[in-house]
Amino acid sequence: MQVAVLLAASSAILAVSGSQVAAQQQRVEYDISFPNAGVHEGHVVATFTGVPRGRTLHVRMSKSSPGRYAVASFAKNVYDVVATDGKGKALTAGRPDSHGWDIAGHDGTVRVEYTVWGDRIDGTYLSIDHTHAHMNMPATFMWARGLENAPVGLTIHPQPGWSVATQLEKTKDSTRFTAPNLQYFFDSPTEVGPVTWRTWTGTHAGKTSTWRMAVHHLGTEAQVDTFTTMARAIVAEEVAMWGEPAGYDHGTYTFIADYVPWATGDGMEHRNSTFISRGGDLSDNARRMSALGTLSHEFFHSWNMERLRSKELEPFDFDHEDMSNALWFGEGFTQYYGDLFIRRAGFRTDSQYVARLGASVIGTIMSPARQHGSPIDMSRQAIFFDGGSFLDATIQSNIFISYYQWGAVVAAGLDLALRSRFHSSLDEYMRLLWRDFGSHQSRALVPERPYTVTDLRNELARLTKDEAFATEFFRRYVEGREVPDFAALLAPAGYSMVRESVARPYLGASLDNDSLGVFINWSAGNGSAFAAGLASGDIVTSIDGERAASIDGLNAIIAKHKVGDVVKVNLLQKGHIPGTVDMKLVGMNAMKVVPFENAGMPVTDAIRAFRRDWLGSKVVH
Numbered sequence: 001m002q003v004a005v006l007l008a009a010s011s012a013i014l015a016v017s018g019s020q021v022a023a024q025q026q027r028v029e030y031d032i033s034f035p036n037a038g039v040h041e042g043h044v045v046a047t048f049t050g051v052p053r054g055r056t057l058h059v060r061m062s063k064s065s066p067g068r069y070a071v072a073s074f075a076k077n078v079y080d081v082v083a084t085d086g087k088g089k090a091l092t093a094g095r096p097d098s099h100g101w102d103i104a105g106h107d108g109t110v111r112v113e114y115t116v117w118g119d120r121i122d123g124t125y126l127s128i129d130h131t132h133a134h135m136n137m138p139a140t141f142m143w144a145r146g147l148e149n150a151p152v153g154l155t156i157h158p159q160p161g162w163s164v165a166t167q168l169e170k171t172k173d174s175t176r177f178t179a180p181n182l183q184y185f186f187d188s189p190t191e192v193g194p195v196t197w198r199t200w201t202g203t204h205a206g207k208t209s210t211w212r213m214a215v216h217h218l219g220t221e222a223q224v225d226t227f228t229t230m231a232r233a234i235v236a237e238e239v240a241m242w243g244e245p246a247g248y249d250h251g252t253y254t255f256i257a258d259y260v261p262w263a264t265g266d267g268m269e270h271r272n273s274t275f276i277s278r279g280g281d282l283s284d285n286a287r288r289m290s291a292l293g294t295l296s297h298e299f300f301h302s303w304n305m306e307r308l309r310s311k312e313l314e315p316f317d318f319d320h321e322d323m324s325n326a327l328w329f330g331e332g333f334t335q336y337y338g339d340l341f342i343r344r345a346g347f348r349t350d351s352q353y354v355a356r357l358g359a360s361v362i363g364t365i366m367s368p369a370r371q372h373g374s375p376i377d378m379s380r381q382a383i384f385f386d387g388g389s390f391l392d393a394t395i396q397s398n399i400f401i402s403y404y405q406w407g408a409v410v411a412a413g414l415d416l417a418l419r420s421r422f423h424s425s426l427d428e429y430m431r432l433l434w435r436d437f438g439s440h441q442s443r444a445l446v447p448e449r450p451y452t453v454t455d456l457r458n459e460l461a462r463l464t465k466d467e468a469f470a471t472e473f474f475r476r477y478v479e480g481r482e483v484p485d486f487a488a489l490l491a492p493a494g495y496s497m498v499r500e501s502v503a504r505p506y507l508g509a510s511l512d513n514d515s516l517g518v519f520i521n522w523s524a525g526n527g528s529a530f531a532a533g534l535a536s537g538d539i540v541t542s543i544d545g546e547r548a549a550s551i552d553g554l555n556a557i558i559a560k561h562k563v564g565d566v567v568k569v570n571l572l573q574k575g576h577i578p579g580t581v582d583m584k585l586v587g588m589n590a591m592k593v594v595p596f597e598n599a600g601m602p603v604t605d606a607i608r609a610f611r612r613d614w615l616g617s618k619v620v621h
Helices: 002-025 182-186 222-241 285-300 327-344 349-366 368-372 377-381 404-421 424-437 453-464 467-478 486-493 549-560 603-613
Strands: 026-031 041-051 055-062 076-083 093-097 099-105 109-117 126-127 130-134 152-157 164-165 176-179 190-193 196-204 206-219 252-261 266-269 274-277 496-500 509-514 516-524 540-543 566-572 576-585 591-595
Touching: 026 327, 041 055, 041 566, 055 109, 076 093, 093 222, 099 109, 099 509, 126 424, 152 182, 152 190, 164 252, 164 467, 176 182, 190 206, 190 252, 196 222, 206 222, 222 424, 274 285, 285 327, 327 349, 327 377, 327 424, 327 603, 349 404, 349 486, 349 496, 349 591, 349 603, 377 404, 404 467, 404 486, 404 516, 404 603, 424 453, 424 591, 453 467, 453 603, 486 496, 486 603, 509 591, 516 549, 540 549
Parallel strands: 026 152, 206 252, 252 274
Antiparallel strands: 026 041, 041 109, 055 099, 076 109, 093 099, 126 130, 130 190, 152 176, 164 190, 196 206, 266 274, 496 591, 509 516, 516 540, 540 566, 566 576
16 A cells, blocks of 8 residues: 555656646747738737647637726637648637637647737727837737746837837847746737837835836927926835835836827736826826826836735636726725825825815715715626726616725725824835735745735724724725715814705706707716606706706706705607606705815914825935
8 A cells, every 4th residue: 555655656746747847848939010000900920839739729819908807808809810730730720719719630839820900009908000019918919728827928020110118028139028927928018119218216125126118109308208207206206105116027117108199098007017098198287197197096006906916816817807806995095096196296286186085085975876885896896897898878877986986085084094093094004015915025035915805904903903993994984885084084184074054956967968958968866867767868958947958057947946846847858759757856965175274274283294294295305
C-alpha cells in the first residue's frame, strides 16, 4: 500500500511537471495593422501556440470589458475569420455560438486571421480612423480558452507619424509589447497615433514613480502644457492623501487621452493607466475643467478599484456581465474624491465645491428611486445601466440612482461624521483599507486581498473603535435607503442645508416644448404627473382650460395653485389620442445649501479650521 501510494505520488508529480512544461510552452501572439484605417478596419493575426494536439481550440470575442459591467458583445464587429495551423494548412473555424469559434485538426499551433471594425472613442470600444487607433483590448482581440495564463505578445504596425501609448511592457523592438497573461493584457488599453507626450517623476520612500500624459488632440502644445500642469496638481494631491503612489507594475502610470471633436466623453480605469476621452479640445478653462474631473476620478481608481478590489470582480469574467455589491464604494467613493481633489488642488473654491456636493445630496434625497433599493441594490443594477443598451424603454429614472452619485453622498456623509464625531476622516479610513487590502510599498511582496462589504464595515469599526456606529451606518445608509443628516453634518463646516417650510406644487416631469403643447419625456414616481397617470409620450395642451403653450407657460399655471389642489389636464396621449385627467398637486419642499457667510451667520475659527482640514491641500511643499 505504501509503495503504491509513493508511485501514485511520483506519477502525480510527473504529471504536474509535464503540465507545467506545457503551460510554459504556451504563448499567445497578436499582430495588428491598419491598412484600411480610413474605413475603421484593423487587420489582426492571433497565433496560439502550445495547444494540446487533438484538442479543439475554442477562441472567443469578449462580451464584457474591465471597468464596464454591462454586456458589450464585441463579436458583432469581427468578420472574415480564417484559421490555419503552424504549417499554413487551412483549418475549419466552426461557430458553436455567437461569440466563439471552434478550431480542430491543428498541429499545436492555431493562427486566426480576421478583420475588426470600430468607430467609437470611449473607454469600452475600438476606434480606428485615418488619424489613430484607439484600442480597448477586449473589443479588438480574440482569446482562447485554456490559454488565459499564457504570456502574451503584441506587435503593432503603426502608420507613419504614429507612436504607441500603453501600459504594456515594451521590448527592444519599439513596436512589440508583452503582458504576463490575458487578464493583464485585456486591462491594458492602447493608443496608436500622433501622440503628444508629457512626463514627470516623483520619489516616495526611496522609490521613483513616473507619470505620463499621452494626448491625441487637435490643439496646441501650450494647451497640453497647461492641462498637464493641472493634472500634476491632482496627482500630487491624490498621492498625498494615500501617502504613496499605488505602486505601478513597471514604475509608470499613463494617462491615455483623446480630446478630439468626434470622441465620446468617458473615462475607464486600468491598473497602470487610464483611457480618457472627451469631444472637443483643451482650448478654454471650462473644457479643461471638464477633462480634469474625469482625470481626477480615473486616477483615484489606480488605488480604489484596481488594487482595492471587490471580491465579486475577481477575476473579471469576459464572458458575462460582472455584478458587484460594492460599486457604491468602488465608484461612488471615487466620485466623491475625484471632485474633492479638484477643490484641494485649488481649481474650485470651498463654496463652489460644496454647492456641487449639495446638488448631489439634494438630488439623492428627492429621488423616487430610493424607495426601490439601497446603494447596494443600485450597484447590482450596473449590469443594466452602465453602458447597457436595450431596444425597449426602461423606467430607470424612477427605480435607479447612479451608484456614482449615491455612493458619493454616502462617502461625504461618512467623511463629515468621522471628522465631527471621531476626530478622524475618510482619508484615514481609505488609508486603513489600503494598508489591509491594497498592495502598498511596505508590503509589496503580499498580494492584494479582495474585500467584501462586510470587510468594509469591519474596517470602519476598527478605525472608530465603535462597532455600533459602523453597524448602524452600514445598516441605514449602505444596506438601507436613508440619507445621512447633512443639515447636522455640514454645520461644523459652516454650511446650512435649508429646506423651505412651505411645500410648493411639484409636477415631477421631464418636459420638452412641442408645437401642440408640452411633451412629457418621463414622470417621477413622487410627483403629481405620475400619480395622475401622465407618462412618456403624452402632450399637455391645457390645464383648467388655460393653454399650456410652453414649459414656462405650464409651470406658470401650476404656480398659481397650492398643494392639494386638483386641476383638470387636457392632453394628447401618445401624441394624438385626446384625453382629460384630474391631477392632484403633490408638494415638495425645495432645498438648498447655503454658506454661513451668505446667511449672516458667524464663521468661527473652528469652522475655518474644519473647512481647511476637509477641503484644504494636503501636499507638503
